[in-house]
Amino acid sequence: MSDKAQGVSFTDRVKGFAESFGLPRLIIAGFLLLLLIVSPFVGADLPTQISNIINRFSWNGILVLAMVPMVHSGCGLNFGLPLGIISGLLGATLSIELGFTGSTSFFMAAILATPFALVFGSLYGWLLNKIKGGEMMIATYVGFSSVSMMCMMWLLLPYHSPNMVWGMAGKGLRTTISLEGYYTQALAKILQINIGNLSIPTGAILFFALLAFGMWAFLHTKTGTAMTAVGSNPEFARSAGINVNKIRLISVVMSTWLAAIGILVYEQGFGFIQLYMAPFYMALPAVSAILIGGATVNKASVTNVIIGTILFQGIVTMTPTVMNNMIHLDMSEVIRIIVSNGMILYALTRKTEGSK
Amino acid sequence: MSKIDKKTLIIRAVALLIVIMIAAAMFVIGRGHTIYFDNKSFEAGGETIETPYSIEVYVKGEKVAKLKAGERGKADIMGQSLAMQLVVTQEKGGASTKMNVKLPIPYNMDGVIINIPVMLAGKTPADYMTEFIPAPPSDDDEDVSVTEDAGELMEFEQ
Amino acid sequence: MKNFKLSDFVSRFSVPLMFVLICAVCAPISGLSPSYLINEIVTRMGRNAFLILSLLIPIMAGMGLNFSMTLGAMAGEIGLILVCDWQIVGIPGMILAMIISIPISALLGLFCGKVLNMAKGREMITSYIISFFINGIYQLVVLYMMGPVIPIKHSSIKLPRGYGVRNTVSLLSMRQKLDNLIPLSIAGVKIPVATFIIVFLLCLVIVWFRKTKLGQDMRAVGQDLEVAKDAGIDVERTRIISMVLSTVFAGVGMIIYLQNMGNIATYSSHSQIGMFCIAALLVGGASVDKASIGNVFLGIVLFHTMFIVAPKAGTVITGDSMIGEYFRVFVSYAVITVALIMYETNKRRKMNKAGERLAMEQEEE
Numbered sequence: 001m002s003d004k005a006q007g008v009s010f011t012d013r014v015k016g017f018a019e020s021f022g023l024p025r026l027i028i029a030g031f032l033l034l035l036l037i038v039s040p041f042v043g044a045d046l047p048t049q050i051s052n053i054i055n056r057f058s059w060n061g062i063l064v065l066a067m068v069p070m071v072h073s074g075c076g077l078n079f080g081l082p083l084g085i086i087s088g089l090l091g092a093t094l095s096i097e098l099g100f101t102g103s104t105s106f107f108m109a110a111i112l113a114t115p116f117a118l119v120f121g122s123l124y125g126w127l128l129n130k131i132k133g134g135e136m137m138i139a140t141y142v143g144f145s146s147v148s149m150m151c152m153m154w155l156l157l158p159y160h161s162p163n164m165v166w167g168m169a170g171k172g173l174r175t176t177i178s179l180e181g182y183y184t185q186a187l188a189k190i191l192q193i194n195i196g197n198l199s200i201p202t203g204a205i206l207f208f209a210l211l212a213f214g215m216w217a218f219l220h221t222k223t224g225t226a227m228t229a230v231g232s233n234p235e236f237a238r239s240a241g242i243n244v245n246k247i248r249l250i251s252v253v254m255s256t257w258l259a260a261i262g263i264l265v266y267e268q269g270f271g272f273i274q275l276y277m278a279p280f281y282m283a284l285p286a287v288s289a290i291l292i293g294g295a296t297v298n299k300a301s302v303t304n305v306i307i308g309t310i311l312f313q314g315i316v317t318m319t320p321t322v323m324n325n326m327i328h329l330d331m332s333e334v335i336r337i338i339v340s341n342g343m344i345l346y347a348l349t350r351k352t353e354g355s356k
Numbered sequence: 357m358s359k360i361d362k363k364t365l366i367i368r369a370v371a372l373l374i375v376i377m378i379a380a381a382m383f384v385i386g387r388g389h390t391i392y393f394d395n396k397s398f399e400a401g402g403e404t405i406e407t408p409y410s411i412e413v414y415v416k417g418e419k420v421a422k423l424k425a426g427e428r429g430k431a432d433i434m435g436q437s438l439a440m441q442l443v444v445t446q447e448k449g450g451a452s453t454k455m456n457v458k459l460p461i462p463y464n465m466d467g468v469i470i471n472i473p474v475m476l477a478g479k480t481p482a483d484y485m486t487e488f489i490p491a492p493p494s495d496d497d498e499d500v501s502v503t504e505d506a507g508e509l510m511e512f513e514q
Numbered sequence: 515m516k517n518f519k520l521s522d523f524v525s526r527f528s529v530p531l532m533f534v535l536i537c538a539v540c541a542p543i544s545g546l547s548p549s550y551l552i553n554e555i556v557t558r559m560g561r562n563a564f565l566i567l568s569l570l571i572p573i574m575a576g577m578g579l580n581f582s583m584t585l586g587a588m589a590g591e592i593g594l595i596l597v598c599d600w601q602i603v604g605i606p607g608m609i610l611a612m613i614i615s616i617p618i619s620a621l622l623g624l625f626c627g628k629v630l631n632m633a634k635g636r637e638m639i640t641s642y643i644i645s646f647f648i649n650g651i652y653q654l655v656v657l658y659m660m661g662p663v664i665p666i667k668h669s670s671i672k673l674p675r676g677y678g679v680r681n682t683v684s685l686l687s688m689r690q691k692l693d694n695l696i697p698l699s700i701a702g703v704k705i706p707v708a709t710f711i712i713v714f715l716l717c718l719v720i721v722w723f724r725k726t727k728l729g730q731d732m733r734a735v736g737q738d739l740e741v742a743k744d745a746g747i748d749v750e751r752t753r754i755i756s757m758v759l760s761t762v763f764a765g766v767g768m769i770i771y772l773q774n775m776g777n778i779a780t781y782s783s784h785s786q787i788g789m790f791c792i793a794a795l796l797v798g799g800a801s802v803d804k805a806s807i808g809n810v811f812l813g814i815v816l817f818h819t820m821f822i823v824a825p826k827a828g829t830v831i832t833g834d835s836m837i838g839e840y841f842r843v844f845v846s847y848a849v850i851t852v853a854l855i856m857y858e859t860n861k862r863r864k865m866n867k868a869g870e871r872l873a874m875e876q877e878e879e
Binding site for chain 1: 643836843855858
Binding site for chain 2: 604606610613668670687
């Protein structure tokens with residue numbers, strides 16, 4: 001009798017755990033674990049795989065972190081991430097145009113990107129305050145419009161640096177710009193650890209940790225808690241004397257700025273600046289990463305960011321190698337599309353308490 | 357209640373049946389074939405069939421080929437039978453004869469070669485009809501690009 | 515009073531008016547002859563009208579712009595690929611492809627409707643993500659399952675590696691067969707009469723559908739979910755039906771579209787179709803919650819004139835052909851963005867007004 005009761009409570013506990021952790025996340029974590037276990041047997045080098053995951057984590061972490069403030073203030077998932085990315089790209093190209101090289105160019109790019117991020121972010125935040133309730137869809141299209149607008153701008157703006165413009169015409173930026181001689185690996189090579197095939201980009205991870213800690217600390221300040229209050233219950237927040245619009249604006253600007261910095265960190269790892277249509281779909285991987293990490297449309301934490309980025313990037317890097325080695329069939333891209341969009345879909349269909 | 361249900365059920369079943377029948381009909385009348393017309397001589401069992409000087413082939417009133425000896429013409433047709441009009445000239449400058457020919461085409465052949473002189477000599481279909489096996493397209497190892505989440509944006513309706 | 519009306523008119527038709535302006539400026543610069551332009555527009559009218567009409571029903575049901583109409587497009591493509599492999603050609607091939615596409619699109623529409631019922635209030639973003647999600651599934655089917663699971667015989671369709679479909683599938687056997695079924699050209703303008711007849715029939719169906727019980731229910735659901743529920747309408751079912759209908763129409767529309775194009779870009783034909791159809795509809799003066807058949811046709815004329823004229827005009831002005839290309843993409847996105855923003859602000863204004871009225875009534879009491 002008591003045994004039975006205990007059994008029930010045990011299954012309940014398992015169920016409760018699965019519930020709190022989220023079934024899809026459990027499946028994805030299990031899948032990644034399976035890939036990691038299988039990979040040595042199919043001839044993939046485990047240390048290489050792990051350093052790949054860590055590397056890609058360091059590239060993408062900040063872009064995913066950029067989701068947090070807007071989710072907190074109730075603006076939903078920031079599908080308008082490309083806007084921030086564009087600010088970052090403007091900073092990057094300006095830094096090169098102005099003749100900075102080496103690691104300096106990275107920090108100059110970050111500094112130059114900041115005013116753009118602040119201006120674009122404020123406009124974007126102002127717009128989102130006008131259309132409360134429809135943020136996500138409009139954010140998506142604000143991102144798209146700005147990317148296609150910038151496509152024209154990259155051609156028309158008077159850039160001259162021979163490393164960036166088309167050689168033949170002497171004007172118009174190239175689609176990909178190599179960062180060799182500029183800030184490639186600018187962060188990653190700081191304190192880099194190399195043990196055999198395992199290499200850890202310590203600097204980039206520390207930089208992420210710094211920003212993540214900053215985010216965590218911010219969320220515990222007065223403004224940060226106000227942001228959470230606005231997100232969970234705007235009516236209550238208003239009656240408590242919080243300026244809802246201002247808080248939302250701050251969150252959007254923060255998100256945009258983080259996206260700008262995030263793309264710079266991504267580029268230093270990747271080694272190239274990608275212009276034109278490249279930023280178009282950069283929001284989706286970041287959105288699905290944070291959701292895989294356990295965030296919902298109106299709840300997200302720094303832990304979600306870390307777990308989500310590791311899981312998402314893990315799957316993205318592991319599936320191609322493992323599958324190729326196993327069955328000589330590369331389905332990874334298709335799996336990535338299904339998993340990441342399935343995850344977003346799952347999150348959108350959850351009933352979220354206290355939200356529209 | 358159940359009566360109405362039954363009625364709608366019957367209507368639905370009939371509608372479904374009609375759709376399936378239409379689909380089946382499409383399979384029959386819409387089957388496309390590529391017909392290759394040959395004007396070639398033929399030798400088998402000591403018997404020789406000579407080629408006429410020229411054959412003109414008309415399908416649906418449209419001239420699709422004019423064949424001298426040894427030449428080949430081509431037409432795309434739809435459906436299970438081929439109706440064509442032949443204008444055969446035996447000798448250069450000689451009088452020509454017109455004739456209408458209707459042939460059933462085997463369903464499972466995409467491309468069919470018809471050797472007209474053999475057909476005109478009254479042989480069996482097995483003698484004058486052969487399946488055309490196209491040369492496999494050059495395996496230029498087409499680069500399959502799985503598209504990004506939404507493919508190329510610029511390539512819309514050129 | 516009259517002034518007020520004029521400004522009202524301008525704000526309501528601001529997007530179409532803006533497009534008239536763009537077209538009026540760009541058309542002479544582009545240097546394209548009017549007869550070429552008219553020919554192109556008539557062709558595109560036949561090609562796109564059916565697809566865009568498929569967007570009307572979900573708008574009626576208050577589900578906004580149906581970004582997941584791409585689901586139907588994918589079903590249509592699967593139908594066409596199979597028919598091509600079976601070598602069914604011409605109009606019968608098209609009909610068969612439609613028959614094959616219908617159950618697939620109905621199933622996808624059902625799935626879509628169910629998911630959207632779980633995401634009330636954010637239908638558009640959800641339908642948008644659904645289109646990406648199903649695109650993944652579509653690629654799984656077409657790239658890996660066609661060949662080993664779904665038999666594909668012809669090497670002109672199958673990839674050399676033995677499974678998967680080539681990047682482009684030629685539809686030469688049914689290219690413009692429908693458009694040219696009833697040949698007619700007036701003053702050098704080729705008119706796809708048969709296609710227009712089908713489009714006209716769909717218009718009639720939509721007009722008729724609005725008057726049926728189901729159509730009335732749908733409009734009620736679109737106006738106010740809660741009120742409709744209280745009136746005893748099965749809201750969830752009505753919404754699902756509207757999605758199924760839209761998806762099925764989109765599938766048929768895609769087949770008409772592709773027979774005109776003459777080939778399928780297997781992995782990209784469908785991906786942008788939703789966006790361009792929606793942009794065209796909005797350019798015609800529709801909004802997220804209101805769209806008529808007139809909007810569809812006006813939209814096609816204006817949007818596609820811009821689409822043809824902009825790259826040429828861009829090349830003439832800047833000397834760079836890419837500028838015009840980017841410009842038209844930018845305009846398509848910008849139109850959708852503006853329409854969405856106008857819709858949301860209007861919605862808020864209405865809600866505020868209702869709130870004020872409520873407050874005033876309460877005060878009076």
